[in-house]
Amino acid sequence: MEFLKSGFKTVLGATETGQQPSAAETVEKLVERVISSTLLDDRRDACRALKALSKKYRIEVGAQGMPALIQILKHDGQDSEVISYALDALCNITAAEEFDEEADNPAVSVNVGEQFTEMFIKVHDHVTLVMGYLEEYDFRVRRAAIKLITTLIANKTRDLQEIILVSPMGVSKLMDLLTDSREVIRNDALLLLIQLTKGNSNIQKIVAFENAFDKIFEIIQSEGCSEGGIVVEDCLILLLNLLKNNSSNQQFFKEGSFIQKLSPMFNITPETEEADWGPQKVSNIHCMLQVVRSLVTPSNQQQVISSCQKVMRKSKILDSLCSILMGSGVPPDILTETINTVAEIVRGDKENQDQFSKVMAPSYPPRPVIVVLLMSMINEKQMLELRCAVLYCFQCYLFRNEESHKAVVETLLPSSEAEGSSHSIGQLLCAGLFSTDSLANWFSAVSLMHGLVDSVPQKEELLRVLLATSGRSRPVTLLEQCTNLLQQDSYKQQSKVGLLMLLCMWLAHCPIAVKTFLSTNGTMAYLTAQISANEHDENEYLIQGLCAFLMGICIQFNDNSLPNQKRNDICQLIIKRIGQETFCNKLSEVSRHESYSRACKQPQIRTKSASDLLLDYEYCKLYKGLEALIAKLVSGFDVDGIELTELTLSSEASALVAQYKGIIRDLDGQINTLQQSSKKLETKNVELEHKLSQIQNLNTQLSDQNTLLKAQIGAVQKGTTTSGDEAAVNALNAAQFQTNLYYAENMRLTQELESLRKRLENEVQLSKTANDELQKLQKDQEDLLELLTDQETKIARYEEQLRTAGCLIENDDDSENNGDTKYNEVALNDNLVAAGLL
């Protein structure tokens, strides 16, 4: 402070002793001097004093001094010192942060820096003026100019970006700063560019065009890559700004072979211990992972994603990341982000998915990395973020890959080789499904669900999965177990949501699964009870919605092969027990729930708390595709089981149509069953024929043997008569005995053959009758259809007549004619009835 006071004395001359001038007065005098003094030295001193006051008295200096400072910038360009004071002073005035010096000044509001920024940039030339000083080589001037521009951009990003874009070569000039050999300048320039490139794709592209990628990598390498300091992190943040959501730059990055340059940065030696993961290194690696993700994140253009994924495999980035996954002592947040990154590198790329599935963890015994990850996912003690990342990774591994779907389901099937080991993917997921940790239930259900997306064969395979139960005689199927769990009160809401999503995915587009589900005891009763219950909890609403959707799927994908559980039966159940409107209302609960919009947004799993994990991205896609269909289907049924589509027909006519429809539907059903039984008979036929030919073969073989033996006997008999050898007689006896045996066997087989032949004939006959009947029915149906069309034409004609008649009556305004009209109507109805009887 002493220094300051003496400073003022030299500037202001001697003040009257004992009377301290107020800050405002001092600033006023200084400003006066800056503006009017003809001596450069004077102006420089006044400027220096203003700068010194600009922290503590920023309002005074800003309000009164800004024009003076701008004037200095305009006219005193040849004196670096005064320029640097002016720039520094402006920088202090516009700073966003509060200075210690002004902490006790109540007049300073939070956004005073922003207000001064606004004042300053109102005239665009002021910014251009400051930009001009970037070209000044003098260290103080250049650095002060960089700082001021950085501050201005930070405060008024949009405005500054526009001003810089239109100022000639503005961005290019800023980019040139990166090549300054003075590290301090270069580092400040990095900070400036980070601010400048935020959310402006035009600027991002120009910066990239100006070889930013090359320059950034040069700096990163010179600073020691991932082991480097904060400058490396700054470089990576800038890189991230340039790549995020900018497909043009992403393509340029890929085409410029820069992905390959990222690769060595992930080479973290395997012997790395915890101690080596300093906070700066953690930040650096974290940023690098985000850079990788910015190239392959699912929201990017598909073409960019696939080409980047390929390069990441070839340049061994995927390999390096997998070894980080396996490394020891990796900090949890790095591990989590690495899992997310691996996830996006493999998503939808068959070769990458395949490579990932083959990575083995260095455990004893060695296990696939996927298995080790899933173990963490179902482990209650693991961090939520990590568990979510594993789920995401597993989903990405399954995404659009029929083979990986198959691999997952296979580990659950009884014949599977992995049966012995208790740590196959399937076993882990089952363990998770039946665990007491509701989050593990949810994670496992969703994981399994992703193995079924768009693959009907796997849905059918999964029906075969049996679970061994302790103390029970019969093993239960996985599907049964799922429905059991659903009905247990101890199974928590979140777990039920997971399970219901799994069931929906399982049954959708898979009539066999629907049938199996419907034939499981109590399922329909449970769903009906759930949907019609009166609940008040938001998550209960969601569960009701999921139940309604599941029931809808049971209608939509019902093949009408179960008596009493056909489409119509379930719709009747809805009409009588729930009500169509209530049903549709409940159905839409799913999309009304807040987790729906969250899950729809992106495949990544973003959540802050475990209880927020409810709906899943793929599930929402399924729901979106089917909801309207189901709602239409259900509300289209009426009490008599008729789909109300012919709203234009009179009630008699539509009843008639409905009658025919009913008949046709029944015939359809019959045809279906007949077709199925005919198919069954055909396969049986083939089987029997096969057996027959086998037996015939055996038969010839046996008779050959028989002949041979007979010949042998003959020979032996001859031998016996000549030599009378005891041994020969014995052999003969034995042979004869054997022959008898063969003979008996032969007889038996011939008989069996005969009976099989008969059975075959029977079956063929049966199949023929079935086919005949089928044809007859088809013919009947055709006739009926014809009749129906005929009826419809007739009805139309009658209606036409009716209408004409009505017209006539209206024209003829005579009350007596009303009777006639009635008569006409009755006659018409009679006609219709007559037609119906036809």
Next chain:
Amino acid sequence: MSYAYLFKYIIIGDTGVGKSCLLLQFTDKRFQPVHDLTIGVEFGARMITIDGKQIKLQIWDTAGQEAFRSITRSYYRGAAGALLVYDITRRETFNHLTTWLEDARQHSNSNMVIMLIGNKSDLDSRREVKKEEGEAFAREHGLVFMETSARTAANVEEAFINTAKEIYEKIQEGVFDINNEANGIKIGQQHSPTNPSLPGAGNQAGSASSGCC
């Protein structure tokens, strides 16, 4: 993919003359019949061969609309080649060439190769600018000239490749300072551990084809 050289191009000219279509035809061999206004700048790339050497072209397709002029100006400096395009069926796009050329000359480095292109040669019936006029303009201003059609792909390859040939010749003559990246030229990386020395100018660098990065 390894390359001996990398050249940066820009494509400039009035809106609707077919700049984006030319790029798309060159990189993807496709034609886009609807005018998809370019906003700002778009990037494309392709590898070509000249004199047995792999040359990577990185191309920035700029927006022709006046509103983007200040943005597109940022791309002149740092480009080794420019395709200046007009539409032979719209005379005003030809009349604007002088302005474009002034702009380019003012902001680019003096060695930038400019190729003048009269596009939409397939629409001969609607032609408003004679081929001779284009030739004369090019001669007068020291440009290379070609008529192209982004629709039929006629001369499209040639336009991009001939520009590259011009640049390549200038490098051989030593006109370009290839170590200054601001010129829009880069020498291919040679990542062989036995030969860590920096790549020199010209022939030696051109023969490199091993580096994968």
